[in-house]
Amino acid sequence: MTATTAELPAANAPAKPATVTLAKAVNTALADAMAADERVVVFGEDVGALGGVFRVTDGLTARFGENRCFDTPLAEASILGTAIGMAVYGYRPVVEMQFDAFAYPALEQVVSHLAKMRNRTRGAVGAPVVVRIPYGGGIGGVEHHSDSSETYFAHTPGLHVLTPATVADAYSMLRQAIDSPDPVIFFEPKRLYWSKAALELPVSTGPIGTAAVRREGRDATLVCYGQSVPVCLAAAEQAAREGVELEVLDLRSLVPLDEEAIVRSVGHTRRAIVVHEAAGFAGFGAELAARIAEKCFYQLEAPVARVTGLDIPYPPPKYEHWYLPDADRVLDAVDRALAA
Amino acid sequence: MTATTAELPAANAPAKPATVTLAKAVNTALADAMAADERVVVFGEDVGALGGVFRVTDGLTARFGENRCFDTPLAEASILGTAIGMAVYGYRPVVEMQFDAFAYPALEQVVSHLAKMRNRTRGAVGAPVVVRIPYGGGIGGVEHHSDSSETYFAHTPGLHVLTPATVADAYSMLRQAIDSPDPVIFFEPKRLYWSKAALELPVSTGPIGTAAVRREGRDATLVCYGQSVPVCLAAAEQAAREGVELEVLDLRSLVPLDEEAIVRSVGHTRRAIVVHEAAGFAGFGAELAARIAEKCFYQLEAPVARVTGLDIPYPPPKYEHWYLPDADRVLDAVDRALAA
Amino acid sequence: MTLLDLTASPRSASVTAGPSWDSQPLRYLDEHGAPVEGGLRPSAEILDPATLLRGYRALRFARAFDTEATNLVMQGRLAVYPSCRGQEACEVAAVQALRVEDWLLPTYRDSAALVLRGIPAVDALTLLRGTWHCGYDPKAWRTMPQCTPLATQGPHAVGLGLAAKLAGDPVVALCLFGDGSTSEGDFHEALNSAAVYQAPVVFLVQNNQYAISVPLDKQTHAAALADKAVGYGMPGVRVDGNDLIALGTVLDAAVRRAREGGGPTLVEAVTYRMQAHTNADDAARYRRSDEVDQWRRRDPIERLATYLTALGTLDAAVEGEIEEECAAYTARMREQFAEEPGYHPDEMFEHVYATPTPRLLEQRELVRAELGDATDAPGTGTEQSR
Amino acid sequence: MTLLDLTASPRSASVTAGPSWDSQPLRYLDEHGAPVEGGLRPSAEILDPATLLRGYRALRFARAFDTEATNLVMQGRLAVYPSCRGQEACEVAAVQALRVEDWLLPTYRDSAALVLRGIPAVDALTLLRGTWHCGYDPKAWRTMPQCTPLATQGPHAVGLGLAAKLAGDPVVALCLFGDGSTSEGDFHEALNSAAVYQAPVVFLVQNNQYAISVPLDKQTHAAALADKAVGYGMPGVRVDGNDLIALGTVLDAAVRRAREGGGPTLVEAVTYRMQAHTNADDAARYRRSDEVDQWRRRDPIERLATYLTALGTLDAAVEGEIEEECAAYTARMREQFAEEPGYHPDEMFEHVYATPTPRLLEQRELVRAELGDATDAPGTGTEQSR
């Protein structure tokens, strides 16, 4: 499973690829998509002059004009619904929900329309809208600024749900999301906005729906995505020092799910730990754990463990380090799995 | 696990308990709660003169007056938010969302306020609101009238999520929900509104958070709730004719979850089939399957099976019999489990 | 009372139009089909007898269609039908105000508008027959799927209008709402956004006085729904929804204004839902029959008939022709709905995504396996029981 | 221009009040602190020098508090702070219009209103300090938790007001909004419902011209936010938000009207956000400093000071006293915030439900186990790293 296959650099590419933040990678993907296809329009709250509260849309209005990147009135349901109308007309809207919890007002539009448009019109009309949602905690935000809401969307048939964890994926996956004929909920791990890596363009990190092995190992598989990927890599690093080799599987796409990659890895390591920040109960990890337990029933040496957010409302900043899955908690679960 | 312990009938109760529909049981519970506690108020769309589109609030306005049961403007977020304000003031609001999909506009109020009020105020203020949601399919409804949306709520910490499957539970659980100091999402299985049983009052079918064994069996456990309970009972009936004894566990409460009852039953039968109407992927059954696979890891003889709605938007009426889990599908899963 | 200079500043248009709403909505004909003293002054084009006769035919056609659809419910051919009886003038005027390239955004109550746009009845009624959700190609007909989640179509109209504006296309979106749905947040967000974007959208509220059982005075404390326009800085017009000529006049002006870059307009058409909410509803629980009787006297079809008869445009011969046309159409409808439609479970999996995911393909196999041999035959109603 | 007979029919009040909004919001003092010719005529009670001095003290206190909170951010004692600098007159007027038993519904920007209600600064700033979400008991202070999801507090205000009305209590709910939040569906649903219920609610929009970076003209096409009242059939009043006397006059009338059963009122206070959205924001990206300078000249505190000085109510001695009071208060704030607050992870599990579920008890054990011995000690900031 080596989904990270960088394409050859273009002839006029700089000799050394620039090191950029994940936020900048998203910004570049937006700009490149807008340059490549004039049907692509970007809108949302504060995405214009301000460039978004995370500066992800920085410079787009200046470069492409107000007709291509514009501020909306403060009304998330209307932002989503407007995007649906524009998509039906022929545009490729990319909208920003300012924070995870502020996408909730748009849920009816997402569930009852965006997810169903192609289906209810018997395939006649799709709704190629990308909904960008900065999500997750660990940034010291006040309440409503740190939710991990991916489960609501992943459980809703008709949506693709993607979430990059690396700079290259942020670029590549967003380009693919914009090219998709179907709606994509694009979860951006906001704590990783400031993480940096070299980005050589153009880059394509494998098709939608494929996971990536971020580290190979034989003793157990850490199944993760988004902000939990660096947490799992840190845990694996630590474990390696004690001679335990953990495989880290970055799902990248929750819907569609790369079941094959999961089964292949766990079939091999015979132990799985599922890691995410969202509350564990009925969270996305439940699907992963249930699926692994079913498909690898005869291979598993230990119950699939889940290391997730607690089943409480996301806590205040001073408490969040107790809430968030960290390397220690992951390693505790690994220990239990190895002891089983 | 015999949660169905009817209390002694009151002295002046009729000799023979009346046979009533589940809808009538809900109606009676509302009326009795309103009579018992004047803080209880009922409101929503068409709940007044019309008595609700399912006639569940029939007669309440006539009996208790417009101040106790009233029609609202057509605005679900506002209905929910108004209930929150009234609850904080000291009332016990019971609101109706007309159909499952029409609760979506209220999701922000539910997730960002209702579920969090007690938590965010450090326990100072609770939000004892009951949100009644008729849910599920099989009634030949047009789109948006047959969703099973329980997973969105069950994944949201801070809410209780209940769903009765019997006439007695409909009464008893709603009374308990109204008495609860915390918010309760009360899912009413709308296809069962017209199912009938004798109802002897007062009845108390066991505390919130306890499951009920609806049929005992030794070969496998069917874990189910709401509309899937009669489906599972029918499957068990059929299986019994072929000598297979299935235990049917009606969860009644999704949050809190009676894990003990589940583990006790599956520990005993060593096989589990989880059944619900909601789309399977990342659905509530994933939590059940994951939990069973974890807690009964060493007892299970076969992978936990999930028999659920398909991973598609709820289909049009003519197709829904292909979508809904039925006894045949349950029995197929049982066969596979027994063959494993 | 000729207030239709919508090019005036929105504010003054709405504010100064205000007082008229306290008394009567804008009209051309009174309840007896006679032109109102000091009423609207429609254009010569609208008053052209040939145009009016076309409108009248459409009204009769809408009524015939609606009546037949109601019959189909009773025969078990449709699962449910929300009738537009009494509101036909709104259905006709909405469709006639639009060009082929304009977009219409209908609700569940606007099936008549769909067939008036040209959509075949079987396709238009697919939703209510239960054979699929939307039975027509929205792009081909420039008509969005009928919308059930109330007011959610509003933002879609803004999107279509804004798209047209950005593309430089002279295309207008006309969005239908019920009175009850004006209480929803999406109604507000749509109108507010449309005004900010100055998108070419006409919002037409059919104020039929009820949202299922809930009367208008429990929906709003405003003197008129058209008053809501003021808060969005757009013109708001209150018009008699049973007066086709008045409706045509108002909607033509609003559509023209939108097309010419003047931005959105809110039109409130005052009408009445003559039937229960749907066949499943029991209107006797919440309204008196004398109220219904009163509105029966304001019937939009009779009103125009009286006027056209007085003009000499309508006579028994023309009536006979129209009657025949309608009868032929409804007879064909009956025939078409007598056939049980074919459908196959495979279709459930085909349109969830442009390309089915592996998971869906698996589930399709599962259902196919359950069907056994039946999968070989093209889907028919007989496959219903598995 | 004394338009405050809110007992008149809502419709005519809003419609006839309309034209004034085109020119100037209602005021008593001009920008230089002199009574405006033909302006509002406040009651004798409001114009009483003692009352005015109390208002002035409150303004100074609000400014001092706001300034100190901003300092605390720079010192790392608060995680973030949305300043109300420039909007102090709104904060003061909102609180002074209410009785102890009335409810206040503040947003994240209204921390000053909280301390003006009497809530200790550490409790009021708990949210922004990050030690808990809401740091005070809403029932004890009749003050809802500061609301972050925009406009969602609107329906809560309706619920509180309706509850009071049904209970027969003479209690009013005053709900604060920002201009941007008026675009949200919840704003609409709240105002519409409040009007239908005739609930005793006053909706006060602090139109500070921006929603983060988005200026008002991208938020609405209406001439004024107060115009939105028309569509709800409630009075709408546009008032100078930097004129404490005008605000007091308007809010007193609106609160009285609500308390006496006259229903809700929408008040738009025209003001300006002098600081960036929060300390994390960069306002230079979207507005020019000369715009800010212009508003600096309309400062609500200076305006009242000039007037009171002219009256002879305010002099250097009184100023000195106020200065001292404020300095003492902010010094105490500094002290209190210098202490790291105690907190213990157990608390995360205690308030999710009235009684923790078995699942939560399990998770509490897990976290306790991770903490090891530290659980025995009462929680302190030192437990932060586990």
Ligand SMILES: Cc1ncc(C[n+]2csc(CCOP(=O)(O)OP(=O)(O)O)c2C)c(N)n1
């Ligand atoms: C969001 C939402 N809430 C509730 C419903 C249920 N419902 C269907 S029609 C209706 C009444 C709508 O009234 P109105 O807008 O006046 O339209 P009319 O039916 O009178 O044409 C209701 C409450 C719905 N479809 N969508």
Ligand SMILES: Cc1ncc(C[n+]2csc(CCOP(=O)(O)OP(=O)(O)O)c2C)c(N)n1
């Ligand atoms: C539902 C929702 N969407 C987005 C946000 C993010 N957000 C926080 S404040 C703000 C601007 C609000 O502007 P306004 O209502 O004018 O209030 P002000 O901050 O100016 O006081 C935005 C967009 C939010 N808090 N809630």
Ligand SMILES: [Mg+2]
């Ligand atoms: Mg209606």
Ligand SMILES: [Mg+2]
């Ligand atoms: Mg603002």
